[in-house]
Amino acid sequence: MGLLGCKPASTPMEVNVDLWRDNSPLLDDAGRYRRLIGKLIYLTVTRPDITFAVGVFSRFMHYIPREVHWTAALRILAYVKSCPGKGLLYKKHGHLHISAYSDAGYAGNIGDRKSTSEFYTFIGGNLVTWRSKK
Template identity: 50%
Template sequence: MDPNHKFGSNDGEGLKDVHSYRSLVRKLLYLTVTRPDISYAVGVLSQFMQSPCKSHWDAAIRVLRYLKGAPGKGLIYWPNKHMELVAYSNADWAGSASDRRSTTGYCPFVGGNLVTW
């Protein structure tokens, strides 16, 4: 997902079947446990669960296409002798055009292995 593309609540026509969108995004949220590479995109899409538009549905399908084209990518934990804790974070202050809220992200590593995000 392009981080510069800003989705809004009025991005075109609303979906007739919002249940399908909600179901897909819930499944993608569950999948982010082992696929942190889709966390940002799924986090953005989950903001529109109440009233999704066609552009949101198209973006969710694009995430599915990405997953189909990138099998085998996920978290791999390697044994290390050190247990050093390192963490990174980022935020775009008031980056959402619709409600001026920030999108934040973080990723802590223990022993060089990503633990959560």
């Protein structure tokens, strides 16, 4: 692919890119696009910051992808290059205990008086699910 020398990107996806009505040329090898998106889907396990962008580009896997889709998907790789230490690290802790924590605040924000709630689930000492909602 020759992407080692690519310029790092600050975001995984450009803003206001019209991926649906583009007249750019079709890709010669749609399988290459599908393989890249499949690898990026696998990467979202440890890099939740790219999940939205990968989800958007995965919508084009079953159609014939265009050059604009390929270029946009490569931007995710440039973003990952810009911050290699970002992401989740799973370690072996020698056990598979399940722990869950939750917290809630009733009208705790002085500005809008909205309640917040959150929960975290750990398996074997590793964070596997989380949610925070206002």
